[in-house]
Amino acid sequence: MKSYREELWFETTTRRAYMNITAQVDAVVRKSGVREGMVLVNAMHITASVYINDDEAGLLHDYDSFLERLAPRDAAYRHNDTGEDNGDAHIKRQVMGREVVVAITEGKLDFGPWEQIFYGEFDGRRRKRVLVKVIGE
Amino acid sequence: MKSYREELWFETTTRRAYMNITAQVDAVVRKSGVREGMVLVNAMHITASVYINDDEAGLLHDYDSFLERLAPRDAAYRHNDTGEDNGDAHIKRQVMGREVVVAITEGKLDFGPWEQIFYGEFDGRRRKRVLVKVIGE
Amino acid sequence: MKSYREELWFETTTRRAYMNITAQVDAVVRKSGVREGMVLVNAMHITASVYINDDEAGLLHDYDSFLERLAPRDAAYRHNDTGEDNGDAHIKRQVMGREVVVAITEGKLDFGPWEQIFYGEFDGRRRKRVLVKVIGE
Numbered sequence: 001m002k003s004y005r006e007e008l009w010f011e012t013t014t015r016r017a018y019m020n021i022t023a024q025v026d027a028v029v030r031k032s033g034v035r036e037g038m039v040l041v042n043a044m045h046i047t048a049s050v051y052i053n054d055d056e057a058g059l060l061h062d063y064d065s066f067l068e069r070l071a072p073r074d075a076a077y078r079h080n081d082t083g084e085d086n087g088d089a090h091i092k093r094q095v096m097g098r099e100v101v102v103a104i105t106e107g108k109l110d111f112g113p114w115e116q117i118f119y120g121e122f123d124g125r126r127r128k129r130v131l132v133k134v135i136g137e
Numbered sequence: 138m139k140s141y142r143e144e145l146w147f148e149t150t151t152r153r154a155y156m157n158i159t160a161q162v163d164a165v166v167r168k169s170g171v172r173e174g175m176v177l178v179n180a181m182h183i184t185a186s187v188y189i190n191d192d193e194a195g196l197l198h199d200y201d202s203f204l205e206r207l208a209p210r211d212a213a214y215r216h217n218d219t220g221e222d223n224g225d226a227h228i229k230r231q232v233m234g235r236e237v238v239v240a241i242t243e244g245k246l247d248f249g250p251w252e253q254i255f256y257g258e259f260d261g262r263r264r265k266r267v268l269v270k271v272i273g274e
Numbered sequence: 275m276k277s278y279r280e281e282l283w284f285e286t287t288t289r290r291a292y293m294n295i296t297a298q299v300d301a302v303v304r305k306s307g308v309r310e311g312m313v314l315v316n317a318m319h320i321t322a323s324v325y326i327n328d329d330e331a332g333l334l335h336d337y338d339s340f341l342e343r344l345a346p347r348d349a350a351y352r353h354n355d356t357g358e359d360n361g362d363a364h365i366k367r368q369v370m371g372r373e374v375v376v377a378i379t380e381g382k383l384d385f386g387p388w389e390q391i392f393y394g395e396f397d398g399r400r401r402k403r404v405l406v407k408v409i410g411e
Contacts, residue, residue, distance in 0.1 A: 001138050001275050001310075001410065001411050003310035003311065003410065003411075005377065005379055005384070036138075036140035037140065037272055038177060038312070040376075042375075042376075042377075044385070044387075045387075045388070046326070046327045046386070046388050051235070052183070052235050053183045053227060053230075053231065054227065058214070058216040058217070058218055058219055058224075059215070059216040059227055061215045062214045062215050062227070062228065063227075063231070066207075066228050070207075070340075070344075071340065077332070077336045078331075078332030078333070078335045078336050079328075079330060079332040079335075079336050080332070082330060087332075087333070087336055090327060090328065090333055090336070091336065091337070091340050093327075094325065094337070094370060095231070095232065096231060097234065097371065098325070098326050098374065099374065099375060100235065101177050101179075101236060101238055101375055103177055103179075103268055105270070110142070112180075112181025112182050112266060112268075113181075113182075114182070114183050115181065115183060131384060131386075133377035135272075135310070135311055135312060136138065137138050137140075138275050173277035173409070174275075174409055175312070175314060175407065188368065188372070190367075190368065191364065193353060193356060194352075195351070195353040195354070195355055195356055196351075196352070196353040196364055198352045198353075199351045199352050199353050199364070199365065200364075200365070203345065203365050233368060234371065237372065237373065238314050238316075238375055239314075239316075240279065240316075240405060242279055242407070247279070247405060247407065248318070249317075249319050249403060250318075250319075251319070251320050252318065252320060273275065273277065273409065
């Protein structure tokens with residue numbers, strides 16, 4: 001069994017952001033040399049998500065509105081009593097998920113026609129990481 | 138390490154539907170010959186989910202009501218400005234999740250007493266796919 | 275390829291509870307002898323979650339309030355017509371997720387600085403299980 005690991009670093013210019021990272025993950029899979037296996041892609045921070053959906057600007061706006069409605073930035077959070085101001089971001093990340101696992105078949109991400117991997121940032125403007133771990137052979 | 142891949146195809150007669158696909162996944166695991174490993178089961182489309190929960194009609198109704206309350210079909214979505222009418226479906230899928238990973242132990246799905254794998258369709262009435270990828274040995 | 279499996283048992287004293295189980299999962303990974311691979315940690319029951327986030331009391335309170343607002347215990351659920359009283363718990367678990375997959379690198383959970391694995395219980399006061407399955411080499 002082969003395994004390979006790489007970190008992707010991001011620093012968004014806005015507090016919340018949705019970035020298509022499919023090309024970066026694909027590059028890691030190719031570097032790994034794995035032809036059949038799985039790749040785990042997860043946020044290493046707890047106020048960010050990795051998820052799979054469409055790369056369409058209207059949809060990204062809809063996700064953002066939906067999440068802000070579910071967990072508004074300016075609502076009261078006990079977590080913010082610690083001096084943090086990101087209680088909303090911990091909830092938004094939980095709704096969108098921490099990680100995706102994608103099949104690797106014949107050396108490539110085994111995707112349907114519209115699947116794209118996104119990094120969802122809910123408390124940005126600082127350097128944060130995504131882990132890409134490949135196993136297989 | 139062994140690996141095996143199969144696609145399951147579905148075409149629901151209603152826009153939204155919840156189908157128990159445990160038997161189909163189990164059949165793929167048996168065909169794979171893997172005795173110890175993991176199976177990834179994921180929607181290959183971005184308006185559908187694969188999730189694990191109980192096969193009970195009342196619960197399926199509760200999930201559907203909950204999702205329709207969170208992201209009503211007839212609300213305004215920017216995504217629908219593209220000519221699509223499935224903005225709600227992209228959000229519903231995100232809440233229910235894209236994928237499950239299930240352990241394989243002694244050649245079988247390593248499940249608790251009530252775990253069943255479901256395909257959740259939020260924009261159906263056309264042919265769509267689920268990927269089953271098995272790795273292990 | 276190596277594989278290893280262990281069950282963790284919990285019985286909470288309250289209906290809902292959030293328990294940090296990172297140390298138990300870490301112990302299973304060490305016992306497995308796997309240096310490079312992945313570990314799947316999933317609730318084996320359908321009214322409980324395994325998720326990754328911060329171990330901070332205020333945040334756990336925020337999650338609980340958020341989930342109770344989304345799916346109140348005392349709302350009407352068709353599932354409860356079966357004689358159950360845990361319709362809310364099936365929804366809460368779905369929002370928080372069933373499972374996490376964590377990379378194993380150099381024999382350890384490959385985590386960012388604040389990642390902790392939690393067992394989220396939404397219908398407790400009875401013995402329930404979490405599955406830890408390790409694969410790799």
